Amino acid sequence: MSNSINDRINRLRSRRSGLDRTSVITMDAKNFIVNHSLTQEAWERRAKDKPNTTFALGAMQEVDPIYTRISLETADRVSNQLTKRMSGNMEFELQGSVPLNVHIRGVSDVDVLALEADFHTYDTRGAISRSGQYNSPTTRTSVGVLTARRAEISRVLREAFPAATVDTSSSKAIKLLGGSLARPVDVVPSHWHDTIEYQASRQKHDRAVTILDSHKIITLENWPFLHIKKVRERCESTGGGLRKSIRLCKNLKAELEAEGRSVTISSFDIASIMYHANMASLTVGSLYELAILAEAQRHLDYLWNHKEEARRLIVPDGSRFIFDAEEKFTGLLQLSVAMDNLLREVAKEQNYLLSLSEKPLLDVSREAVIRSAVL
Known part of the structure; x- marks a missing residue:
């Protein structure tokens, strides 16, 4: 399956609208989804002619209430x-x-x-x-x-x-x-x-x-209710940034899987990983949402390069270590590399000089993205 950014945006729309799963629901629900999907969401209009930025922003947003x-x-x-x-x-x-x-x-x-x-x-x-x-x-x-x-x-x-x-x-x-x-x-x-x-x-x-x-x-x-309480409280302290970072990672994992790659890390573990990110950096995302992309990339990259620290991280409910199986590091690497690539492409769209480089440095890309104000 194609991994072009336009295909990713189309799959993101399909996931969010429910068009990807119409075979498992009633006909009435299917008709509602088809009609509702014709209305463009706000994130689709925020970064015209910047498809990677559009995808990153859309991947963070909550599903229509x-x-x-x-x-x-x-x-x-x-x-x-x-x-x-x-x-x-x-x-x-x-x-x-x-x-x-x-x-x-x-x-x-x-x-x-x-x-x-x-x-x-x-x-x-x-x-x-x-x-x-x-x-x-x-x-x-x-x-x-x-x-x-x-x-x-x-x-x-x-x-x-x-x-x-x-x-x-x-x-x-x-x-x-x-x-x-x-x-x-x-x-x-x-x-x-x-x-x-x-x-x-x-x-x-x-x-x-x-x-x-x-x-x-x-x-x-x-301990499902302790997990919900811990993540919810930490998310509220960031103005919603933690939830957005979790959705971003989960959508990127869904894209990798749609492109034929198996990502050996669960949604629960993704939430637990981002629970340990820098909350101050995620809070910046309440004003400049692309700062959430920058922090997600930094955090995943840091954990991959500091595996002993990653091994000590515990899930929010305290029941176990996040990386309690070595194959989870393979999933972490896949997600981290994909986030690196997304960050670079978004940075190129935000900074003309970076667009001249095929593979700009991650630190420089993060700085360019954090300084971007996408309304």
Whole structure:
């Protein structure tokens, strides 16, 4: 697939409008997307005759709130059907890119945690446990409870959405798509785990979630709400710059994959990487957005050239190191090189003298981009 900048802009438009995924949604949603895509977005008009700058700016922007609202409404619709049809009590929460507003697709999968309300585990070292406030121990196990729920959720989704596809091939999420659904929805069978921190604070962000790996028949603990809280708070301190840097990296990864290259680093890890960028530099992006491109390039380049420091970086929820597998450095390199190239091309568009050089120095390119005021 072509990697010309005009093709990248067209694919960016397609991702943002949802035209790239019309095969997995209802006809009504498809018609809306086709009609809505005819309207030009603001970023497309901000840097005339500077296509690389146009792409960089567009890649940072949030998805149209109308699309996000439809995603949230679709998640609610699925949750409501599960509430009505399933045995016992369930709770439903959203996790992932959509509630954090770092998703890059108009038609984005929505992650729904289907939480068993009548079963949870807890750390026995916590204050609530030590005070004896939990119920008596049960013979039920996390694996047993979640395996049964997974089977029931799969069955109920097929009954509630007979025209949709229920894909159970993933070890963690049950994917629901097509039929009458305006968006694909991933349903994750899970239950709460009350950590030491949660037992002290009673705050949802300190509460862990236990999910099932149905292939390995084991459970895993995640902290999705702590991740959302940490990234959201840091983003607010930058005037939105952190989210923009995450979207920029994710869109660039999507472009590399569209061009046939596999990028061995996840969206979660990309968010975690940018969480450790220079927040002061990202804050400059609230006035001059191209400063976000400059900081994203600097940060990725720095981590590649200082791997021991990169290895010490921890994900925002504190659960693990970001670079907990060596192959992630391959993904980092691919993303870093692509960001280098984008920075240089944008710098050439902003500075005539740099346009005379085939490969201007990165430091010089960053300086040219930071000083650029694209309104």
